[in-house]
Structures are given as C-alpha cells and as structure tokens.
Amino acid sequence: MEYRELGKTGLMVSRLGLGGLPLQRIDAAGTRKILERLMEAGVNYIDTARAYTVSEALLGEGLLGIRDKFILATKSMARTKAEMEKDIDISLKNLKTDYIDLYQVHNPNEAQLETVMAPGGALEVLMEAKEAGKIGHIGVTAHSPKVFEMALSLPWVETIMFPYNIVENQGEEYIRACQEKNIGFIAMKPMAGGNIEDGSLAVRYILANPNVTVAIPGMASVEEVAENTAAANDPSPLTGEEKEKAAAIVKELGTQFCRRCNYCAPCTVGINISSVFLFAGYLRRYDLAGWSKDRYDLQPVKADACIECGACEKRCPYQLPIREMLKKAHRDLEAVKK
Incomplete structure (x- = not known):
C-alpha cells in the first residue's frame, strides 16, 4: 500500500x-x-x-x-x-x-x-x-x-x-x-x-x-x-480499455444525476427522493424494469405526491432540478408494464 x-x-x-x-x-x-x-x-x-x-x-x-x-x-x-x-x-x-x-x-x-x-x-x-x-x-x-x-x-x-x-x-x-x-x-x-x-x-x-x-x-x-x-x-x-470504460460512464451519467447524499431530505410529504432516483436509474441504465417497478411500488409515498415546495432543491449541494427529475422518474416507472 x-x-x-x-x-x-x-x-x-x-x-x-x-x-x-x-x-x-x-x-x-x-x-x-x-x-x-x-x-x-x-x-x-x-x-x-x-x-x-x-x-x-x-x-x-x-x-x-x-x-x-x-x-x-x-x-x-x-x-x-x-x-x-x-x-x-x-x-x-x-x-x-x-x-x-x-x-x-x-x-x-x-x-x-x-x-x-x-x-x-x-x-x-x-x-x-x-x-x-x-x-x-x-x-x-x-x-x-x-x-x-x-x-x-x-x-x-x-x-x-x-x-x-x-x-x-x-x-x-x-x-x-x-x-x-x-x-x-x-x-x-x-x-x-x-x-x-x-x-x-x-x-x-x-x-x-x-x-x-x-x-x-x-x-x-x-x-x-x-x-x-x-x-x-x-x-x-x-x-486503453479502462479509459474507454470511463468515457462511456461519463457519457451515460452526464451531470444531472443523484449522488444519494440525502442532503435533500427530509421531503415535506415523505418521498424517499434518493430511492426514487435509484430505481429510475436502474430502469434506465440496466433495463431492470421489473426489479425497479416492484421496489417503486413498495414506496409508501410515490414521486407524484410532490407538492413542488422546492425545499429539497434548496438543500441539494449539486443544484439538481429535483422536482422535474421526480416527475420524469414517476412517468418512467409508472410506464413499466408487468
């Protein structure tokens, strides 16, 4: 070492x-x-x-x-x-x-x-x-x-x-x-x-x-x-192969992604924001539709409960547009057919 x-x-x-x-x-x-x-x-x-x-x-x-x-x-x-x-x-x-x-x-x-x-x-x-x-x-x-x-x-x-x-x-x-x-x-x-x-x-x-x-x-x-x-x-x-893998990760993730630091919490209405983004990420990146949908359905409060108060965005150290990201995550996850 x-x-x-x-x-x-x-x-x-x-x-x-x-x-x-x-x-x-x-x-x-x-x-x-x-x-x-x-x-x-x-x-x-x-x-x-x-x-x-x-x-x-x-x-x-x-x-x-x-x-x-x-x-x-x-x-x-x-x-x-x-x-x-x-x-x-x-x-x-x-x-x-x-x-x-x-x-x-x-x-x-x-x-x-x-x-x-x-x-x-x-x-x-x-x-x-x-x-x-x-x-x-x-x-x-x-x-x-x-x-x-x-x-x-x-x-x-x-x-x-x-x-x-x-x-x-x-x-x-x-x-x-x-x-x-x-x-x-x-x-x-x-x-x-x-x-x-x-x-x-x-x-x-x-x-x-x-x-x-x-x-x-x-x-x-x-x-x-x-x-x-x-x-x-x-x-x-x-x-060279590792550099190519790194470049592919950069292309895939971009900059608008949740780091799951949970500084956005607690949500005013109880949405587990980082979990929603985790499930949406697995759906998008790995095509784990059933896995993601099953776990999202178990959430006591889904992303569409967001009242758009913006409290989470004020706390996010990465200035993510959390409200819009929650809407998209909900649409994508709800669109999964089991």
Whole structure:
C-alpha cells in the first residue's frame, strides 16, 4: 500500500481509506471484520461523521484494542462554538478514544463558513480542542467549488474533502492547488454516490491523479475491501480499455444525476427522493424494469405526491432540478408494464 503525507499534518496516510457512511447498514461485529481486513492490507485512514447516525459508535466498538493502527477522521455540521463543542465530545465518546486525528467542518456553504470563523463560531472551539489535544488537525469538506476555492485561502485549513471521480472532475484545478499549498486532498464520492458500478476502475481512476492524497470509498463488506485494496495496489497506468470504460460512464451519467447524499431530505410529504432516483436509474441504465417497478411500488409515498415546495432543491449541494427529475422518474416507472 502506498502512503502519502496528509498535507502539512505530518500524518502518513494510505492512499486508500475507509469511508464510514455505509457502516450504518451493518453491525459492530461486521465493522470489526472490515477493520481487521483493512489493517491486514495496510489501510490506515478512516473517515466518518456525526451525521452518519451509528457509524461513529460502530467504529468505536470496532476499534477497541486497535485504535493506534488507524488515523481517525470525523466531521460535524455544527457552525457555532457551543454546537461544535458538544459534537466533539459526542464524537470522542462514540469513538471510544481520547483524541481524533482530523476533525472537519462538514459541508458548509459560503455564509456558513463565515459563521464558523466569526466570533462565537465553531472554529474557536476547534482551535481550543486542538490545543488541548482532543483533536490533531482541522479540515473542511465541501460540495461547492466556491467553498473549495474559499477554503484554499484559509490558513487554518489543513485538509479539504471534495467529490472527485470518473464523472466529477470539476475540482481538478483546486485539487492541484491543494498540492501546491501543501493541503491534504481527500477524494469523497469515489463511486459518485453508487452510480459507478465498477469499483476497481473508480479507485484506479482517482489514484491515477498524483494530487489526490487519499480516496475514501465506502465499504460495508470484506469483499469490497478486497476489491478496493487490490485496485489501490495496482501501480500500472490506466489501460486503453479502462479509459474507454470511463468515457462511456461519463457519457451515460452526464451531470444531472443523484449522488444519494440525502442532503435533500427530509421531503415535506415523505418521498424517499434518493430511492426514487435509484430505481429510475436502474430502469434506465440496466433495463431492470421489473426489479425497479416492484421496489417503486413498495414506496409508501410515490414521486407524484410532490407538492413542488422546492425545499429539497434548496438543500441539494449539486443544484439538481429535483422536482422535474421526480416527475420524469414517476412517468418512467409508472410506464413499466408487468
């Protein structure tokens, strides 16, 4: 496994890390098995978040006795000092540790990042926690290129996390700037929110960029660990066939697709927006008509219940036209004849 220094933190991290969001689907025993396999493969970087429900707690159980083998990162959507102080203490308790290597400001917009840095903002307590040894380093995660650009100019930012994958390379200029400024770059959404099916190609594509410090695909099984670590350990350049596959994925997905980050939730009337788009995507890309229709029919609230309030679109970090996409998804799925 190749290791890189995480910006100016002094931490040497494996170029492949664990994204902790999918751990919500398993249990503590399953999490422990994944951690043991990662340890055997030389993977030493773990990312989770306060927003990932039980992920921190499952990792806390799984890391008992092996905490020192991993560089541990989490993040909070707190913007004020009081909120961040509370979240840091919860993270420490959940993760069953007395220090967290990297604590990140989770997905702020430009105004929220200003709030974080203002008097009484979250940055105050992050600095205090760093001084006290509760956290080692401070980073920012973003979905917006504008926030990425803003974060690059902030002296306290040691790492930046941003989506980067086969179909989302709009941040390459800023990723290059991270390298120049000695800021660690963490590639999130390697599979574009599950839209990219070929995990090996996804990992190889990302790590072929020398400016990427670490990529963090979500892994919820030992089989996924094996696939991703094998891809990360393959030093050969992308083949012509792989480049053709990547180009086909770009053509197929375009830019208007749901990454299933669920920031749009909750829907005012209870539509499971990301699930609707998942079923519509499987119908469109794989012609799984029966499978998609059956699962859509089981939804307690279908997409045509949308009242077009627009609340979901205001929360979507990708500015997707969710209301129109829901209408199309409903039309396509309802048109399936069983």
